[in-house]
Amino acid sequence: MKKIIIFIFLLLILSGCTTSKENVVNILNWSSYIPDEVIRDFEEKYGIKVNYSTYSSNEECLAKLSSAKEGTYDLIFPSDYMVELMIKRNLIQKLDKSRLTNLENINYNYLNYNYDYYNEYSLPFLAASVVLIYDTSKIDETITSYNDLLDDKYKGEIVLIDDQRIVIGMALMALGYDMNDTDVNHLEEAKNWLLELKDNIKAFDSDSPKTFMISKETSIGVIWNAEAALAMKQNPNLKVVYPTEGFSVSIDNFAIPKGAKNIDNAYLFIDYILDGKVMQKIIEDYPYKNVNFETQNYLSIDYLNNDASNISDIKFNTGSFVKNIDEKIELYDKVWAEIK
Amino acid sequence: MQRHKHLKNIFILIVFLFLYLPIITLIIFSFNTSSLNIVFEGFTLDWYTKLFSNSALLEALLNTIIVSVVSTGVSTIIGSLAAIGLYKFNFWGKELINKLLYIPVVIPEIVLGISLLSVYTLLKLDLGMGTLIISHIAFSIPFVIISVRTVLNSTNFQIEEAAHDLGANELKTFFYVIIPEIMPGIISGATLAFTLSLDDVIISYFTAGPGSNTLPLQIYSMIKTGITPDVNALTTLMIVVIMIVLMISSLIQIRKIKKEAM
Amino acid sequence: MNKNSKSKYIYLSPVIIYAIVLILFPIIYILFLSFQTSDNYGGIIYSLTLNNYLKIFDIVYLRVLYKSACIAIITTFICILIAYPFSIFISEKKANTQKILITLVMIPFLTNSLIRTYGWIVLLRKEGVFNSVLRSLNLIDNPISFMYNNLGVFIGLVYTLLPFMILPVYSSVSKIDKKVLEAAEDLGANSYQKFMKVILPQTLPGIFNGSLMVFIPAIGMFFIADLLGGGKIMLIGNLIKNQFLVSRNWPFGAAISIFLIVITFILVKFYKKSGGNMDDLGGF
Numbered sequence: 001m002k003k004i005i006i007f008i009f010l011l012l013i014l015s016g017c018t019t020s021k022e023n024v025v026n027i028l029n030w031s032s033y034i035p036d037e038v039i040r041d042f043e044e045k046y047g048i049k050v051n052y053s054t055y056s057s058n059e060e061c062l063a064k065l066s067s068a069k070e071g072t073y074d075l076i077f078p079s080d081y082m083v084e085l086m087i088k089r090n091l092i093q094k095l096d097k098s099r100l101t102n103l104e105n106i107n108y109n110y111l112n113y114n115y116d117y118y119n120e121y122s123l124p125f126l127a128a129s130v131v132l133i134y135d136t137s138k139i140d141e142t143i144t145s146y147n148d149l150l151d152d153k154y155k156g157e158i159v160l161i162d163d164q165r166i167v168i169g170m171a172l173m174a175l176g177y178d179m180n181d182t183d184v185n186h187l188e189e190a191k192n193w194l195l196e197l198k199d200n201i202k203a204f205d206s207d208s209p210k211t212f213m214i215s216k217e218t219s220i221g222v223i224w225n226a227e228a229a230l231a232m233k234q235n236p237n238l239k240v241v242y243p244t245e246g247f248s249v250s251i252d253n254f255a256i257p258k259g260a261k262n263i264d265n266a267y268l269f270i271d272y273i274l275d276g277k278v279m280q281k282i283i284e285d286y287p288y289k290n291v292n293f294e295t296q297n298y299l300s301i302d303y304l305n306n307d308a309s310n311i312s313d314i315k316f317n318t319g320s321f322v323k324n325i326d327e328k329i330e331l332y333d334k335v336w337a338e339i340k
Numbered sequence: 341m342q343r344h345k346h347l348k349n350i351f352i353l354i355v356f357l358f359l360y361l362p363i364i365t366l367i368i369f370s371f372n373t374s375s376l377n378i379v380f381e382g383f384t385l386d387w388y389t390k391l392f393s394n395s396a397l398l399e400a401l402l403n404t405i406i407v408s409v410v411s412t413g414v415s416t417i418i419g420s421l422a423a424i425g426l427y428k429f430n431f432w433g434k435e436l437i438n439k440l441l442y443i444p445v446v447i448p449e450i451v452l453g454i455s456l457l458s459v460y461t462l463l464k465l466d467l468g469m470g471t472l473i474i475s476h477i478a479f480s481i482p483f484v485i486i487s488v489r490t491v492l493n494s495t496n497f498q499i500e501e502a503a504h505d506l507g508a509n510e511l512k513t514f515f516y517v518i519i520p521e522i523m524p525g526i527i528s529g530a531t532l533a534f535t536l537s538l539d540d541v542i543i544s545y546f547t548a549g550p551g552s553n554t555l556p557l558q559i560y561s562m563i564k565t566g567i568t569p570d571v572n573a574l575t576t577l578m579i580v581v582i583m584i585v586l587m588i589s590s591l592i593q594i595r596k597i598k599k600e601a602m
Numbered sequence: 603m604n605k606n607s608k609s610k611y612i613y614l615s616p617v618i619i620y621a622i623v624l625i626l627f628p629i630i631y632i633l634f635l636s637f638q639t640s641d642n643y644g645g646i647i648y649s650l651t652l653n654n655y656l657k658i659f660d661i662v663y664l665r666v667l668y669k670s671a672c673i674a675i676i677t678t679f680i681c682i683l684i685a686y687p688f689s690i691f692i693s694e695k696k697a698n699t700q701k702i703l704i705t706l707v708m709i710p711f712l713t714n715s716l717i718r719t720y721g722w723i724v725l726l727r728k729e730g731v732f733n734s735v736l737r738s739l740n741l742i743d744n745p746i747s748f749m750y751n752n753l754g755v756f757i758g759l760v761y762t763l764l765p766f767m768i769l770p771v772y773s774s775v776s777k778i779d780k781k782v783l784e785a786a787e788d789l790g791a792n793s794y795q796k797f798m799k800v801i802l803p804q805t806l807p808g809i810f811n812g813s814l815m816v817f818i819p820a821i822g823m824f825f826i827a828d829l830l831g832g833g834k835i836m837l838i839g840n841l842i843k844n845q846f847l848v849s850r851n852w853p854f855g856a857a858i859s860i861f862l863i864v865i866t867f868i869l870v871k872f873y874k875k876s877g878g879n880m881d882d883l884g885g886f
Contacts, residue, residue, distance in 0.1 A: 026550040032565045036396065051551030052396075054561060059848045066645070066850070067457065069464045072549060156747060162833045164848075203750045203832025207564035217728045217750070327641075333849045338662045340836040348691040352703070355688050358761070359710050362721025365731060369724065418616040425613025433618075440621040443629065445883050446814070447866050448822035450839045451859045454846050455628035458635060458856070478624040481617070486881050510609055539715050541825055542839075546846070559716045563829060567720060575717045582712045586705065 024049045025265035028064060028073045030252070031056050031207045032227070034273075035285040042272050048265050056206040057163045058082040058322075065091060070259035074266040079250040081324045083122045084115040088324075092255045094120050099267045102274035105294040109313055110251055115321075122253035125273065126282075127289035129242075129249045129319055130166055131308050133228040135219040137237040145244045146174035149220060150193075154200045159212040159221045162204035164336040165322045166248055167194070170222060173245040179320045182328040187335055194339045204340075213238060229287040229309035233302075240308045242315065249319030251291070283309075289316065363579065370572035391570040391577075400558035401574075407469065407544075407554060408537040411476035416530040418477075419484025423525070424518060426485070427492045441482045452479060453546035460547065467549025475547040476537045483536065484529035491525030629863070635856035646852065654857035663841070663858075670837040673752070674820035677759040681767040681816045682809060684760070689772035690801070704772060711765050719758055719829055726754060726830075750832035758826040763819060767812035770882060774808025775801075810873050811882050818866055838862065 031054040039050050055061045058079050065073060065086075078086060086092045097103055103123075110124040134143050138157075143149070149158060160167050169179030171190035181187065202218045205211075209223040213231035221228065232238045254270045256263060272278055276294025283290050284300060287309030304310050325332075373382040391397065426438065444452055456475050465471055499521070503513045519526075541556045548557060559571060636654050639647040657663065692703050710718065725731045726748035733745040748754060778801060786796050824839035836844075838858065845855030874880065 024551065028550070031561060040395070049551075053550050053553075054565075056564075057848060059850065063847045063850050067461050067846070068467050068549060069461070072467060156750075198834075201834060202747075204834050205564075205832070207561075208566050211566060215727065215729050329849070330851075333851070334660075334662055337666060337836065337841070340834055340840075348687075348694070351687060352691055355684060356706065358684075359707065359764070362718050362725060362761070363710055363713065365724055366717065366721045418620060421613045422617030422620075425610065425617065429610045429614065431610070431614065437618060437621050440625045441617075442870075442880055442883070443625050446818065446870055447863055448818050448839070450822040450824065450842055451632075451862055452628075454842060454855060454859060455632040456624070457846070458852065459628045459631055462631060474624070478620075481620055485617075490881060535712055539711075539713075541716060542822065545825075545843075556714055556716050559714060559720070560825060563716065563720050563723070571717065571720070575713060575721075578713050578717075579709075582709060586709070 022049050023047060023262075023265070024051055025262045025269055026051045026053075026072060026074045027269065028053050028055065028061060028076045030054060030077055033077070033286055034282055037285075038273075038278060038281055041278075042269060045272070046265075046268055048268065050269075059164075062086070062091075065257060070257075071261045073257050074260040074262045075269055076255050076257060077125060077252050078122070078255055079128075079252050079322070080113060080115040081322045083253050083255060085324045086255065087116060087121050091258055092121050093258050093260070095123065095254075095256065096267070097123075100271045100274065102271050102276075102294075105274050105276060105279075105292050107291045107293055110291040113251065116253075122255045123270070124251050124291045125254050127249065127251045127291050127316060129225045129289065129311055129316065130161065130170075130222060130247055131225050131228050132241040132243050132247075133213060133221045133223060133231065133238050133308070134241070135213070135216070135235065135237050136239050138216075138219040143220070143241060146170055146222075147245070149200060149222075150196055151200075154220060156200065156202045157219045158197070158200045159203050159205060159209045159218040159223065160201060161209060161223055162206040164332050167204070167222075167339075168332055168335055169248055169320075169322065171197075173243075173247075173320070176245070179246065179248055180323040180325060182325050182331060184331065187331050191335045191338055194335070198339060210234075224288070225308045225311065226286045226288040229303075229306045232306065232308060242311075247319050248322060249316055250321060252288075363575070366572045366575045367579065370569060370576045372569065387569040387573040388577075390568070391573045394568075394570050396553070397555075397558055397562075397570065397574065400553045400555045403469065403472075403552055404538060404555040407472050407476055407552075408534055411473050411480055411537050412530055412534040414473075415477045415480035415484050415533050416526060419481045419529060419533075420488050420522070420526050422481070423485045423488035423492060424522070427489065441485060443482075444479045445482050445486070449479070449540075449542040450546075453543040456543070457546040467547065467552075469552045471547045471549065472544060472552050472554070475543050476540065479540070479543060480533035480537060483532045484526075487529030487532060488522055488525035491522045495521055632856045632859055635853050636860050638853040638856075640851040640853045654854045655861070657854055658857060658861055666836050666841050667838060669835075670821055670839075670841075673755060673759070673835075673837065674817050677756060677763065677820045678767075678813050678816045680756065680760050681764055682771075682813065684764060685767040685771045685812065686805075686809070689768060689775045692772060693775045693778075700776070704769075707765055707768055715762055716825065716829075718761070719826060722754075722758060722761065722830065723749065726757070749830050750834075752831070752835065754830035754832075755827050755835055758830040759820050759823060762823065762826060763816040766815040766819070770811040770815070771805065771808045774805045774811075778804050807876065807878055807882075810876055810878055814869055814873055814878075815883065818869070821862065 025048055027050055029052065039052060042048070043050055053064070053073075055064055058081070061076060061078055062082060062085070065076060076092075083092070106124060110127060111119050116122045132143065132146070139154075141148070168187070168190055171193040172181050172186060173179050175186070175189050175193055177183075177186050177190075203212060208227070209221055210227040210231040212218040213221050213223075213228075214234045216235070221231070228238070228240055232240070254273075256266050260266060273282070274292065276292060276298060279290070279292045279295040280298040283295060284303060287303055287306065289309065289311055290296060290299065368380065370387055371383050371385070372380050373384045373386070374380075426434065453475070456471075456478060460467060460471050500513055500517055503517045508516070539556060540554075541560060544554050544557055545560075548554065562568070562571060635646065637650050637652070639649045639651055639653065641647050658667070692700055695703065723730070727733075728745045728747070730748075732748060733742070736742045736746070748757070782800055783796065786800050791799065821837065822839035822842075824837060824843045827835045827837045827840055842855050842858050845851045845858065
């Protein structure tokens, strides 16, 4: 009995030590975003342990950040509108760009957007778009728009991102409204549009919608461009479409939360990722839109020729950004609860 | 009558098939060369070697073991003491404490999970191994108390008085009389706490923080982002360990019964 | 006397601290939160409002509650339908066989529940084992949708919760005195009468116990609905999780939780009234 007690206390002390003394960086990032290999390489190179947690939507990122004690996370990757919101809510701190040796690698076309005009708080990491993708071996018609998806024939054939702003935004665009519309009547219409679509939806999944397209569980997807590109690699029958009614885009950023405890390590990690070769590894594994000049030189033909991953700057600029809508989010919540 | 019996056995068999099908499937696929888990292509042991280089999974396994061992240890001590105390003594508010102890047992886990999370946030505690262990202790203690109490209720405590009368002091009585008497309850309570902790998803989901991913949480995120067959290999190994433990414990039991018979 | 109070202190203070700090306080705090207003960013505006409770009765959320309750009730029924005959059939075996069979029921549940859920995904998905087998036997042309719908959620919930029904039901079935059954037979009872008059009344507490232990978790198991329902089936558990992790409306999430606690208490009261022992809920 006594031995057991002593053993337990030893374990307690041990577990206490391992968590407090180590040189760590606590990263909160999107799932399916940075390959494990890159993290391991970083750990080996700098002798810093990376504690990696994930989220699958900006809202989840915000929830995790604000529910945890200040200083829990050292580095996060919020999208455009979330950066704006986090600045407003005083959740992230100004960046000291002089600490980044690879700063000039960033494509300046993706700097100085409205959400953080002088990039005081955030720096772009990747850009993403939401694309429509379908399996031409299973679907004979040509799909060009969201409204095409309402066809009864596609019962249980669609996978959508599990993200209320993007899915409801899609419905709003299909109806000809802005994807950030907060008009109650328009949202009611969007809800009805989605209810009409519901029978065709097989699943909502943000973490790995590609799996549905690869395993042929579904033949249509409205998913992140990198997920689409990865699915195309495994299933060559997939065709990518930028729907006629519009599509949403986002820029994901590095940001350091207020009160972060391991700021030096966070900067090291950002700088490491901004390295052209490292970014290339990330981009080839998760083929989002690259925003790094240096990386551009190393990208494979596969990546460059893929419509889903390598969207041109011009096309990117025709997409719509999700915008912060403050307390109107409650309207979206309700629509979301209703269609699920 | 005979046909009836066959039908009954078939029913039992079907239920067991239902219970074991997913596990057998995973075990079979842990030897499959294809990583997609869709069809069986060929025999391999690769996933077992890959398992030992999957550092995220191994780290999660280690965290799980630490959390389970520590929380089981603490909750077994507190729970056993509490069961004895609640059995022996009366005090003001005992009724309330007794009622409170059932709450973690009956309310949905998610409610306990979010209420603990809210309190941690309120108290500005760092989410991590610490909060995870506290949460596991929180839901384990009542199970230990219930297990020990069941044994206490069927125990004759005159033996304790006898020990006292023979001059044994409190501590001696405790270690040499009470503890051995209620050991079966302590063991079953601890086992229960350990298994619950090992497999907890919901409460851990809310109360873990950076660097404290447990095995269930890691597997949850792996299922969502793409799972690799090394998880199947891990399942197979876990089943093997459980089988061995069960076999040893039943062997011990058989020997004990034989000894008593002699 | 003095010594006695000292040992009393050692035995009881940990549990009293525990019960107050880790049970009472969190629940009171959740109760407190449920009367506050959310600022939609995870923050709380201090107020005293019933809005969160009124919101539960909004038709949108009522529908979630209704659907969730239906799923949990059906799951409970399926579990009874499987566990009851199963336990009776097992109890007719030899004592040693019974022991082995019950241990065999437990073994799968000592492995990780998510891994087992994943096992079901491998079996049920469109290109999964079931569909492959059915197709190779030429029984079907088009794959059957076993999952990403209600069916998948039912399979997952029944599978995960079945032992919580089997164990209490089995223990109540095995307690039936064989002599009483024989006496009933001697008195000329047929098997229907025997079941209705002897077996059922004696096993009812076990069924109640099992139902409680299946129904309550079934409301909250968000991960089963997430994984086997394709993220489009919202149970109360998913709703609460979303309030805390996506919508950042903690007060509303807290109100739903309090609502669940109240429902649980009512069910437990009912259970106790029907002669159930509280300790049976926690001992296996």
